[in-house]
Amino acid sequence: MQDRIFGDREKAMEADYFRKEEARLLEKLRQNAKIDEIAEALRDQLQVNDPDLLVAVRDLGINAENASAFLLAPLVQVAWAEGKVRKDEQAAVLKIARDRGIEEGSPSDGQLHEWMVNRPADELFKASLRAIKAGLAVLPGPERHERIERILDGCRAVAEASGTEIAHQLGLGTGVSKSEASLLDSIASELRSRD
Template sequence: MSVTPSDNEDAYFQQRERELREQLREQLDKAAGELRDDRQKDTLSLSDRIAALGFTGEKLKVFDLLPLVHVAWADGSVSRKERTAILDVLRGRGIQPGTEAFRTVESLLEERPSQAFLDQSLAVLKEAVGGARAANIVDLCVQVAGASGGFLNMGTVSDEERALIQQIANQLGGPAIAEFNKQLG
């Protein structure tokens, strides 16, 4: 079988895409560690803390979706259906493959982010969202958790996912807790 220039180009672009995702992942983990270690974090504004986690520019569009990534990793791996569910949410928001925001989420789904990143992002997110937006995040978390379980792959949420969604809802407060109780309580 001969290799065509198109095959070489595809391989090059796939490798380049993997390298870009790895760089993003390293930046996000480093930022979370720095924010955790920063003794002045209490004096930083909310937007500065979000930026310190690596969410600036276009990547800011996906910051509130980080709990979905948390839930996808709850049982130790991300299923293809969980990944598809999350990427469908991105597309629904008009975030297209190849963009920095899309690539950021893809990289977080390919390799589990550090626990420090997960903890710091959720701590900052609780200050950034509230009300209906917080309830919507919990609803999306339930959808992701149910994407790969149960009869006909619909509706079963594992104990790990349920506990994490409850933790996220408790962190986000009132409407998020009500949404959790409505769906899983």
């Protein structure tokens, strides 16, 4: 009987820790904290909620120093949609990174630069979306929707930055290629789906 009491107490303590980590992540998201702070809170939440994803993320080379770049990986994925990253796309990714608190010269900034020169593996992009989705899951519906739209707006800004489509150059369209549009749809679908 005593073993059962300790087991129940242990489960209750674990559940309490999990609730506290979710509350901490929720507060960071609501405060529009710097992406570094959000990455730290998300890491702690994943440690309890999805340790397998956290291990997969670490196996991809993501650590405390470059975790903020990991949360912007969908932007990098969109930049690579046409097989190479153009200067305007790189500038758009870096502007969004600065707007979200990644400082020039920081490890996350260096990681973004590296990913725009050498395309990351698809596993990194998939893991990033899973982690972002896990973080968004703690938000109530309207806030979650707003955050998803903010992420998608950033992805669209990167897609539109290249302006390679003739229609865009003539002022008749957005400049988003078919491959970029397809990827944007895929990212939107993944983030909006409820597992």
